[in-house]
Amino acid sequence: MLVVGFFIKMKLLNPYISLVSAMAGAFLHELLYFFAGKWKGRQILLRNRHTRREYRRAKKLLQKYGVLSIFIIRFLYGMRIVPMMLMGATGFGTGKFIFFNLISLFFWAVIYLSIGYFFGKAAEHFFGQAKEYYFAAVAFLILVLFVVLIYPKLMDKWKKA
Known part of the structure; x- marks a missing residue:
């Protein structure tokens, strides 16, 4: 996303198409894990030591913050797959998930594209x-x-x- 923002600065990519593409890719990825969670999420997540640990962390986060956890998870490195599956496994409503996930995706994409864009400005200044x-x-x-x-x-x- 940062590199895409950098390329937007260089006018090699369209910012609107980049924003929609980034959101669509992340959304489809997370939707797959959400539905995998609805299908057999608990069994999959409790299968090995690493996902068991992430399952516990994600479950605490979901219990503590509810819908806001979607926004929090978006910016936690390495914490995207397990929480999405957990939301599906715990009966999180599909419509509610889609609505709040799209909102958080928008903010995520704008923030990261902007960071890349402004890095592009700094690089342009640095490289002349x-x-x-x-x-x-x-x-x-x-x-x-x-x-x-x-x-x-x-x-x-x-x-x-």
Whole structure:
């Protein structure tokens, strides 16, 4: 989303199409997990140690905040699949889920696209008019994020396997 906001700044992507696409993708993803939760959510979530732990955390969050938990979950890293399944498993109303999920998706997409857009402004100021460096900067940013966020997790999984 941040990179998409960056590309919007560079006028390579349409902001409205990007916003709708981001929302649609996340919405379909979460709707699938919601209905999987309605189907066999509790059995799936209690199957292994990791999802059992996330199940307990998500259940506490849902009990404490109710509908507002949809907005909270949206911004918690690593806490999207389990709560969506849990909402389906606990009988959270489908219409209510769709309505509040779409509202939270809108805010989520606008915030992240805006951060990327303003990063694009900062990058433009930093790089000046040298547009050929934008793609190098984005590639470098993606590489740094991969090394910092994803690589350690992959190494942990490989060590455990």
